[in-house]
Amino acid sequence: MTAMPTIHTRPARTCAAVLRAGSSALRTPAMTVDADAILFSAKSFAAAMLAYYVSLRIGLPKPFWAIVTVYIVSQTSAGASLSRGVYRFAGTVVGAMATVAIVPNFVNDPIACSLVLAGWIGLCLFFSLLDRTPRAYAFVLAGYTASLIGFPGVLDPGVVFDTASLRVQEISIGILCAVLIHRYVLPKPMTGQFTGKLSATLRDARRLAGDALAGTPEENRRDRHQLAADLLALQGLATHLPYDPSPVTPRRGTLHLIHDRLSRLLPLTAEVEDRIQFLRMDGGGRADRLTALVGEVRAWVETDKRDGGETAAARLIAQARAVQGSLGADAAVPADGVGANLAGHLAEMIGLLQDCDRLGQGMSAGRPSRKAASLHGPMRAKGYVYHRDPWMAARAALGACAGILGGCAFWIGSGWPEGGTAVSILGVCCSLFGNVDAPAPVVVKYLVGSIYGVLVSLVYSFAILPQVTGFTVLVAVLAPAFLFAGSLQARPPTALMAMGITLTIPILSGLGTAYAGDFAGTLNMVIALFFAVGFAAVSMSLFQTVPADAAINRLLHLSRRDVGRRALGTAPNEAHWTSLMIDRTALLLPRLRASGKDHADILDDTLRHLRIGHAAGRLRTAVAQVDGEAGVALNGLLSSIAACFGTRGPAAPADLDNLAELDRRIGALMAMLGTVAYGSRPRIGDLLIDLRFALRSGRTAKGGASPS
Template identity: 55%
Template sequence: MNKISSSLYRRMRVMTAISRTLRELVTKPPILNDVNALLFSLKSFIAAMLAYYIALRIGLARPSWSIVTVYIVSQTSVGASLSRGVYRLVGTIVGALATVLIVPNFVNYPLICSVVLAGWIAFCLYFSLLDRTPRAYAFVLAGYTASLIGFPAVFDPGSIFEIAIVRVQEVIIGILSATLIHRYVLPKRITGQFNSTLSAALRDARQLVEGTLRGPCEKDGMPFQLASALQFLQGLGTHLPYDFANTVSRYGSRRLIHDRLARLLPLTTELRDRLQFLNRETSPPSAAMRILLEDIQAWLACEDMSQRGVTGEALIARAAALKLHLNSHAVTCTDRHFANLCSHLLEIIKVLQECDHLYGTLNQATSLFKNGIHRELKHGKGYVFHRDYLMAARSTLGAFITIVIGCILWIYSAWPDGATAVSILGVCCTLFGSFDTPAPHIIKYIIGSVYGVLISLIYSFILLPQVTEFNVLVAVLAPAFLFAGSLQARPSTTFMAMGITLTLPILSALGAEYSGDFAASLNTSIALFVATGFSVVSMSLLQTVQAEAAIKRLLQHSRRDIRRRALGPAPNEIYWTNLMIDRTALLLPRLQGRGKSSGDRINEMLHYLSIGNVVSQLRSLRVNFPGQTEMQLNGLLSVVAQYFSDKKHNRLLMRDCLQRKIDELIAGILSDTNIRADQLIELLIDLRIVLRLRDKEHIYDY
């Protein structure tokens, strides 16, 4: 009996070890990504075949477009698939209506008709560039659809209405099929991805503050990661209402938690600046300050959210008491700096506490009514997008010129397949127009199209002529579409997959019956590669934005906005902070491979963020100091505005002037009995530090 029990025990241990090994193997990122990609590919293929079957049953002329729609709409999560489907449907309907209105009205003027269609496509592209959310896909599709329907109908306007109606029907079938399968077959909800990403962002935020308190370390890139995480969370958040797991209160909580995390970035930058200054001081911090800093680091390292909540409240009380003590007993400038440091520590603790509480509300773990946060939900700003109207107009003009040139070459050369080439050219301009450098992405699309053409030729003239049953057709199509779908699930090969999934169904002429035509397939393939090749050249010349030019423009916009905030009414601090976080996130991909200079540019942007906040607070506070102090503050703000003009020599000329005005203001306020005097002194110290000005014995030159 003991031998049997021992043997059974050993077997159980072996099975447990094998099970653990397999689980660890499957959950490793590369393996897990492969499993998810294959699952997504399988579901997309099932949806595509369902759409194809329905389109065949109701007798649509081009059922292949239902397959294309499924692959365009399908995303790796339920919410993203449904939202993309809604945007595609809206865009398709609007684009079809626009085409029906444009083409018949210019029936005798093909070139003018083509120019008007190009203008419509450019118009849609312009608004898609300004929107910068997933909703921009509706604008893209409105232009995309007009290109695909309109140009082939320029010389055959009589069929435009029928083509538009059929296209909308095909798109609806594709959207419904994709939504049904991704919604009910092993659904992957975006809510879970959003919550896990937010949890990681909160953890990174704590580590960012902890690393700042410890001093320079290997995690200096965390501010950049946090800015990118906020941008990514915004993209996920747009799809959440379509995930069937969302409420209005959670929407408010998401906006508010974004505001808090965005505020944390400038706070951390300012904390680092103050610590670097105080490290140069000869007088060490008091025992109370040193113990507070150590306790904050221990609190930040704590993983238990409930314990962090209790400890955080105690730290807030201690930091507030220490700040009050330092301000009331300040004798030297260094004492004021320690009080200023304490003020920033207090705000950082409060922000992190509120982030933890708001994260709990998203998971229904805590009450919204605690600490009165529910009253702030309606006032949360959420993500604010930087919009560059001039750059959007430049890209739009480039797309318009590209399409018009293509139309002129097509019409005056009388190329029979020129309409197909121009329609593909319009698709390239709308799909890739949002990238600074569209050419590399189009080249990936061309590589995928090469595979798509080769595969479609094999299907059209070797495999499909032998197929007579629908179930056999599904089995024959499965290898190519499953391969393409797995590529689509991986970001690095998405555009290559698009080249296959957009090419294969159309060139294979998947219809109610076999209709293979080698000459037609060859001509369409030539039109495809001519159009994509021409788009690479033209978009490289007319729509490419050099990274350095984009970086300089973002920094220029930030300096311009600081001048506006210094001279007159400006958006509130939360709006400004969130806008600058978006600009910081926009810098990151453009700074890749630039080494140390990339960190300098990001730090410059974060300092601009802090300066803008300080300037707006000074403008708001000056009304509490009527008379001489108010006049001095107005003079200081005017100099700040001049300091941030685009003339570099102005900065050198204005530094001494700024320093003198700040010193005069601090000296005059020290004897002021106004209850807001301490707050104004703190703001002036903030301005001095963030502008890196000289302070009698020290220079802020880091």
């Protein structure tokens, strides 16, 4: 009797183990990505067929535009799909209105019409590159809608208004169906993805602080670069939150508060690391209390379970302020002044981390934190600041105009009947892919997808669709191709190739109101498509490509220029400056990978610019509080910094002699301030120490003297 349970329980245990293993496999990241891609593809296909059916029922002549729109608008999250749909609709309407205004008035002069249409597309691209938010998509659509409608309409300007009106209706139906399906059928909210990324970013921030306290430079480098990339990724997710179907989304003010604190934390950890290394090498001063404080702060930072964190943070801040006061009251040796400066930075770092914890916990719990906006950071949050470069945007826009005009010249000169269609596709490529430094590889990926799309379309057009007799059967035969391409579109590595498939099949397969089966027309369309995309790859290589080294040098040049402006008091406020430099750091990361240059040195240069500009800007605001000879010397120092950093060529480093001279003048100014009694002397002294360490970090990296 005792053997029976053993015989029966062994298979049961085996089955349970198999089920647990299967459940674990299904929860792996790869399986999760696959499941999400399949769900996205199914919903997109359902929205496309719904849009196609509605367009057929109301008698629109080219219902395939509704299918194309669905696949352009559809995103993996409900919020992103809605925001993209809103901006696509706005851009389509504006582009259609521009086309109706341009083509009939210039149709008698093809050259002038081409110039105006190309200029409009270039202008829209210019504004999209300056915006750098999801709103940029509206500008892109305003440009390439004019291209799609305008160039083919040159041959028949009398129907341009009707064509524009019908195109807006077809696209509107596609937008509506895509938004409804992705929002109400198994929606994937953006809020959960955002809070997950925020939690990872807060962990990265704590690790960065811990590595700074431990004095591990290489780890700190990687952590700072990761935090800069995290902040850009968070901003990209946050822009879609207002459109998210989640019942509770983080408030805009809360997002700005947490961004400003994380942004300030990035250079602050470099300041802390420099001070700790200096004091270790110096070995003098009253370092016992400071060493104990650093150890306690590090233990607090690295503790996962922070029960009573509010009390511990307040105690550590009070302790840091006490150490700062005792070391700064009578700084008998230079190390005491640096120690007081370090204690002040530790107090600020503790407060910033505690604020980030409060804000993060409030957002994760779906409620705002009333205590989040403490005195540890700026009360008036600035939020993420985008780097915008009108010169580079104008360069890309003029390149697009040149490419489109080159296509128009070939069309007009050759009299090619399908030239209008080819140039319209060329304008779409120049607009849609003109937001990257090297667009040609992106266009090639799209071209590869278009080749697959053409092959599939030919099979559908002349082998499968002639046998279809009803809409239900049509949906069934279209499903394999669209479901497979849609799953590829949900994966970033294959998204561009998939778009070439999903945007080509509806048009070339002739998914209109009735089956046409025009082989000659299809062949002409294929030739126009390949010519346009191939010409776009060549023209964008010539006119719209920015070498990675040139883009890097441009960003470094602008950073140096703005350091000079900070020293002169003409640059933006501190929060704006810090966020702007972090965005530039995030923009440098992909360009450095493309150039093959050493990431760390160039990114460290950007961080040095941030630190120098921060200290110089704060000194400029405080210079009015320093009178007499010291005030004159401080003004002269800031003017020298502006001359050193603000008037050089792209990415030219400050030479060692200039850095040494600036260091000497700071030392003399600090000695001069030590003989003057006034209330703001400790603050001015702290800022001079910050400036000196920031300048010395650049000098050390270039082979000069160490801070000791």
